Amino acid sequence: xxxxxxxxxxxxxxxxxxxxxxxxxxxxxxxxxxxxxxxxxxxxxxxxxxxxxxxxxxxxxxxxxxxxxxxxxxxxxxxxxxxxxxxxxxxxxxxxxxxxxxxxxxxxxxxxxxxxxxxxxxxxxxxxxxxxxxxxxxxxxxxxxxxxxxxxxxxxxxxxxxxxxxxxxxxxxxx
Numbered sequence: 001x002x003x004x005x006x007x008x009x010x011x012x013x014x015x016x017x018x019x020x021x022x023x024x025x026x027x028x029x030x031x032x033x034x035x036x037x038x039x040x041x042x043x044x045x046x047x048x049x050x051x052x053x054x055x056x057x058x059x060x061x062x063x064x065x066x067x068x069x070x071x072x073x074x075x076x077x078x079x080x081x082x083x084x085x086x087x088x089x090x091x092x093x094x095x096x097x098x099x100x101x102x103x104x105x106x107x108x109x110x111x112x113x114x115x116x117x118x119x120x121x122x123x124x125x126x127x128x129x130x131x132x133x134x135x136x137x138x139x140x141x142x143x144x145x146x147x148x149x150x151x152x153x154x155x156x157x158x159x160x161x162x163x164x165x166x167x168x169x170x171x172x173x174x175x
């Protein structure tokens with residue numbers, strides 16, 4: 001009776017990475033991935049400084065960073081640690097770490113926008129840290145798809161329409 005490698009469906013006798021001494025021993029996840037990559041000629045997954053930084057700072061597992069965050073925001077893989085570190089530091093300064101982690105898992109693109117410029121813009125309007133954090137959590141599309149210049153033009157338009165800064169910061173921005 002022939003035995004088959006459960007990972008690559010090759011016969012165990014011809015499979016170079018299967019264990020012939022213990023045919024019932026299953027491959028571990030890492031061994032299985034290396035085995036499949038080797039069998040199909042795929043390059044090994046390399047740990048980048050950004051993935052290592054996000055894993056260590058947000059206490060995430062590698063598959064969460066690679067499979068979830070980078071899948072939701074592919075452009076993030078072009079960034080380095082030095083590109084996302086200021087955004088992450090800013091978010092950790094205004095919110096608890098577990099909330100930052102949850103928000104970034106939902107919207108990893110927040111690491112790719114100029115958050116400091118947005119923070120300075122809204123701080124000049126009088127928004128507190130908690131209000132800016134709520135904006136990041138509840139309306140990240142404003143930060144992701146808009147620009148500070150566009151927001152400034154809208155602000156000037158609303159002022160020309162007679163809205164006060166207090167009305168803009170308490171009524172318009174939270175919604």
